[in-house]
Amino acid sequence: MPANIPLLNDSATGATADQGLPAGTPAFSPLYQQIKALILQSLQSGEWKPSTAIPSEQELATRYRVSQGTVRKAIDELAAENLVVRRQGKGTFVATHAERHTQYRFLRLVPEGGEHTHEGPAARRIIDCKRTRAAADVARALSLRAGDAVLQVRRVLSFAGIPTILEDLWLPGGPFKGLTAERLNNYDGAMYALFETEFGVRMVRAEEKIKAVLPDPEQRELLHIGAYAPLLSVERIAYTYNDLPMELRRGLYLTDTHYYRNALN
């Protein structure tokens, strides 16, 4: 349990009490940012598990020796980043991919007709799941060295019986040691939920690069399409805490009956 002391920037005593704070942290920042960082550490270290409640604001305020308002502002930011979820009257909970509501948080493909909602779990077919060595591009995306052990998965998702998504995934070998096709097949839920519960890896944000492409022969066969069927190419890098990349995913989306939905603010 880290610093229970008014932390940095203590103007009255002049004490620069940075015990418990990770080295390399910029030495000057608002109190609530420091509190946020401390809470982040606890989330990251697994002190509070996904879908469980974190201590109440009052509790955290006394633990960190700050006012409730300061804790509140820290949690506000964490909630805005979808790392925790507030529920009035109940508490603040560690966000998870394991609940129906946040299940397909990163999937932007929705059916052409029905707005606002996905059409439930897709039919998944694992085509391949093997340990290999990271090629240069994969290594760069995952902040590994070329040749490092990675897990590679290929699968097809079908909606209403129609193969719609072909995905290749690369996962760093270390954190995902022990992942097999069987475990992927047996798990009833989203892949990111499995990553959470089985490997303790929480995907927190992601970035996608989207292009339009044509399929190669192998892809054509897997998606049951012709040579000139245009496809959405979606390359995603998903990150855990601390902007650590934990997954590279290359998806091909068939957009005859679906589209990629994006909100711009």
Place this chain on the structure above:
Amino acid sequence: MPANIPLLNDSATGATADQGLPAGTPAFSPLYQQIKALILQSLQSGEWKPSTAIPSEQELATRYRVSQGTVRKAIDELAAENLVVRRQGKGTFVATHAERHTQYRFLRLVPEGGEHTHEGPAARRIIDCKRTRAAADVARALSLRAGDAVLQVRRVLSFAGIPTILEDLWLPGGPFKGLTAERLNNYDGAMYALFETEFGVRMVRAEEKIKAVLPDPEQRELLHIGAYAPLLSVERIAYTYNDLPMELRRGLYLTDTHYYRNALN
């Protein structure tokens, strides 16, 4: 100038003083939400023009007879929605598309190599700009009736001399009365900036539907591409205040040297 009174929910007096509030507003909401709505009205009505400062928090607090903290929370939300921009020591400013920094706020296409930044203003070529009547799909997108007057624009954007984007736009005829190809050509800046300064229409958010398509012959010619060049089809509906749709835009993006960048949270 609307209600200068503690507004609704006044528990002490029991007075439901809703003078000045628009009808149809749900009768019960936090004070700061009501303040936010009032500020929104002033933004919308043009009381404060884009890129100018709105009154200080203290000023608004006395105007609305609430504490500064309450005004602050209202403005916080407006800032989070990119409707205003806070600048410490200077004030809070009405957001605009007219500044370099926020120029291409809605354009997600970035060059393959250089991350984080667009490559400066594209070369624009207006192909067509005419008044027509809204087809059914256009009317639906813009909340008009089929046959209503709309302005239709077609243009090509080129990066480094290469035609990369072909766009068709539809604008409601009323608000954009007087828009011509010449005015579009003569204006030095983003299209949304022109909409702001010349027509008083501020685009506040947008939604995009993305698919992969092949070009038709006309599109092929305009983009100098072959029959089987896959393209990103980006259909955007842009909204002003109050979720009022003000533009339908259908873009075709060439993604050989560029990609559509999206951040998922």
Place this chain on the structure above:
DNA sequence: CAGTGGTCTAGACCACTGG
């Protein structure tokens, strides 16, 4: 320097949840 937004506190009360 005065004026602005940004942080922090302490305390009151409200709204919602669950036992």
Place this chain on the structure above:
DNA sequence: CAGTGGTCTAGACCACTGC
């Protein structure tokens, strides 16, 4: 009912901007 997050206030002080 007690406990939680949500709202609101009043006041102090800090950090930044521009004159």
